[in-house]
Amino acid sequence: MTALLDIRDLSVRFRQGRQSVYALDQVSISVGRSERVAIVGESGSGKTVSSIAAMRLLPPTAEITSGAISFDGEDLASASEAQMSAIRGRRMAMVFQNAPHSLNPLLTVGRQIADVHLRHNGGSREQAWAAAVAALEATGIPDAANRANLYAYEYSGGMAQRAMIAMALTCRPDLLIADEPTSGLDVTIQLQVLDLIRAVADETGAALMLITHEIGQIAGLCSRVVVMYAGRVFEDGPADLVLSSPANPYTAALLDCAEPGDGDFPFIPGRAPDLRQRPSGCPFAPRCVKARDRCRADRPEPRSHAGRLVACHFPEAP
């Protein structure tokens, strides 16, 4: 069976004056039908760029230097803008971080959701409005019929994120991309939003691509984890396997950070690498406690190891 979303060997470069930022380097991510995949990594690891590339909304300064993206067997790289806009919102939907700012301040929330419905399903304005109210209701917004008439600034952060999820799901997409959907929300609301995402994915059967920097959010929600670092895939495998016995030292370090011990907060020393340079070795080597000479000289490519893909010369034996 072919994957729903298949990103293959994708390299993306951003021009920044005379310099180039290598945002993605030979990244392969695939999401199967109804599969739930989490993409984790620090800021600047290429998580968001991968999703924006899948939507084909990279800014004009970005350039795809190699690789292919296909969605449901269709090659997105060669699709026309009109084809893309028919896919976006209907078959592939996306929820951003910072939900309150993702809603147009001059349109009521209901209008914006109705717009999406009208765009993809046609029908009358009344039908679209009814669908918008139903979508808001389905995401657990109380008194949805009245709240649909409110503007974004009258919504709280959690409600705005629910509204974004409602907008993303009005057309029952095959794939929902959630880009750090819980950042900026307080912890109790975070859990509610994650629960909601799980519930709607269950109900609509949509595949989920959850982008997050909190590795703790994955357990119980996603079946597969892709760990990214410096624009490269470091580890890719079943969630329970990767989370319980990480093979890549970077994954292990991330997991350590997620579970603070008694009174001390572990962190990964050093900082995310400068993507303007491409080191010849492993990009994590300068921060890795287990780095050896080979790591600094020779870049590891992802390869099969203990039921998953790992890009490391000296993976942890499970």
Add this chain to the structure above:
Amino acid sequence: MSAVDIAPARPSLFRRAIDRNGGWRVAIVFGALAAIIVLGLLAPLLPLQDPIKPNPLAKLAAPSLQHLFGTDNNGMDVFSRTIYAIRTDFTLALSSVLLGVLVGVPLGAISGYFGGWTDAVVSRLSEVIQGFPQILFGMAFIAAAGNSLTSVVLVVAIYNVPVYAKMVRSVIVPLRDIDYVQAAKVAGNRPMRVIFRHIVPNAMTPVFAQLPLSCAYAVQMIAGLSFIGLGVPIPTPEWGSMIQLGANYMVFGKWWLSIFPGLALFLSVWLLNASSTILQSIWARRT
């Protein structure tokens, strides 16, 4: 308790205008401007003398109770003409500015959104129009297209197109990558819909603040063109042509022919400028 009650109360536009400019200033500027516009609108209903009826028996009469602002060389009542000229000048100014907005805003929006080639063409054309001396351009255009009200409106409108195109472009470029625009694209909106439903409405504030300023400028330009005999044809009451007419009699001590329309022109332009400043202060971020 509904969410409306919890939402932070935002002071109304009117409230903010008063807070930032003082009640008196707002009252005087908008009150006087409204008075001028109402005077112009109601002119035919007021007990005024016919503005274009010559009176050979009362040529160049000094201001008196009969003729408050005196009469001109044809014996037409200057008071009545000054009031009727509000209709001419404001209508021409407003229609030319609105025409400029109607063309300039979409042009600027499209050029700002798509960038690249479209943007280069629109921007360079704007610069050509703006770089050309306006009165010279007006003279050339009217010489070619004929001396009519339509030509005057077109000249001023063409002059306003780049003003609005550039203004909207400059607001749109940063809006292009803002979250809700990205969200609108992700939801499958086509580019034109993204531009005109999601971006342009959010880019209109400076346009509203600029409108009265452009009107002030348009009034000046229409009067200026009329002054050199290229604008509004003669018997029609219009400030610029009235001032020009009066200028010939100034040296003979017949000051009332030019002074009154001049004052009216000055007052209108000043009030329009002041109202633009107030509008700008409403939307300006406080530092």
